[in-house]
Amino acid sequence: MIETTDLVKIYGDGGSQHFQALYGVSLRVEAGEFAAIMGPSGCGKSTLLNILGLMDQPTSGTYSLGGERVDGLSDRERTLLRRHRLGFVFQSFNLLPRMTALQNVCLPMSYAGLGGTERRARGADLLRRVGLGDKVTRTPLELSGGERQRVGIARALANRPSVLLADEPTGNLDSRTAVEILELLGELHGSGMTLILVTHDRGVAERADRILHVKDGRIVEDERLRGNGKR
Ligand SMILES: Nc1ncnc2c1ncn2[C@@H]1O[C@H](COP(=O)(O)OP(=O)(O)OP(=O)(O)O)[C@@H](O)[C@H]1O
Numbered sequence: 001m002i003e004t005t006d007l008v009k010i011y012g013d014g015g016s017q018h019f020q021a022l023y024g025v026s027l028r029v030e031a032g033e034f035a036a037i038m039g040p041s042g043c044g045k046s047t048l049l050n051i052l053g054l055m056d057q058p059t060s061g062t063y064s065l066g067g068e069r070v071d072g073l074s075d076r077e078r079t080l081l082r083r084h085r086l087g088f089v090f091q092s093f094n095l096l097p098r099m100t101a102l103q104n105v106c107l108p109m110s111y112a113g114l115g116g117t118e119r120r121a122r123g124a125d126l127l128r129r130v131g132l133g134d135k136v137t138r139t140p141l142e143l144s145g146g147e148r149q150r151v152g153i154a155r156a157l158a159n160r161p162s163v164l165l166a167d168e169p170t171g172n173l174d175s176r177t178a179v180e181i182l183e184l185l186g187e188l189h190g191s192g193m194t195l196i197l198v199t200h201d202r203g204v205a206e207r208a209d210r211i212l213h214v215k216d217g218r219i220v221e222d223e224r225l226r227g228n229g230k231r
């Protein structure tokens with residue numbers, strides 16, 4: 001599903017401000033696999049996830065998504081591919097505060113050109129699936145942290161992505177709520193979703209099939225906990 005070779009990321013223009021965040025990252029994540037990327041603050045986890053999520057481009061190295069090379073795409077091509085193939089879950093939820101839960105979930109579908117009726121039906125269905133069927137008209141301020149993250153997850157699923165990417169999705173939640181969100185992500189994985197989750201928390205990472213340990217911009221260990229993603 002995802003394969004990279006020798007990804008390098010250098011921030012800045014190569015002058016005195018430049019900073020190398022990734023030093024040759026090669027990895028493979030199979031369809032249906034749940035991989036955690038774990039490591040200390042500043043080691044390059046978000047940098048790697050942003051590249052895998054087509055939010056950013058590597059300085060060098062190759063990236064194939066679903067068997068197709070995507071490292072040389074234009075910004076526009078990357079945006080389109082991202083919109084249709086990938087779903088993102090953010091630590092700070094990134095919901096639009098003036099919109100209802102349903103409107104937040106429907107937004108990516110409108111970018112993808114889906115009609116209003118279909119959007120609302122699919123949005124309501126997704127909110128039911130994450131346990132918020134009775135709160136579709138609430139705005140983020142009227143929801144708890146865990147509920148906001150459920151909306152974030154429903155929104156990430158809006159365009160039926162093949163891969164879900166999550167950067168510290170439980171980082172702003174108390175531990176009980178975090179467990180609920182991790183269980184929801186586990187259910188999605190159980191239904192066949194490929195999942196890549198970034199965390200600095202061993203307990204969170206242990207929910208994955210596999211932990212990729214990152215240190216100073218490199219994968220220093222590929223720890224398999226269970227399965228290989230194929231059912
Ligand atoms: N836009 C940028 N310009 C310059 N340096 C950057 C930029 N973004 C990140 N960095 C640097 O790259 C390194 C890796 O950052 P990254 O955000 O990937 O770390 P992280 O592992 O996600 O950390 P955290 O756990 O704190 O989120 C850090 O040293 C950071 O300061």
Ligand SMILES: [Mg+2]
Binds near residue numbers: 045047
């Ligand atoms: Mg980060």
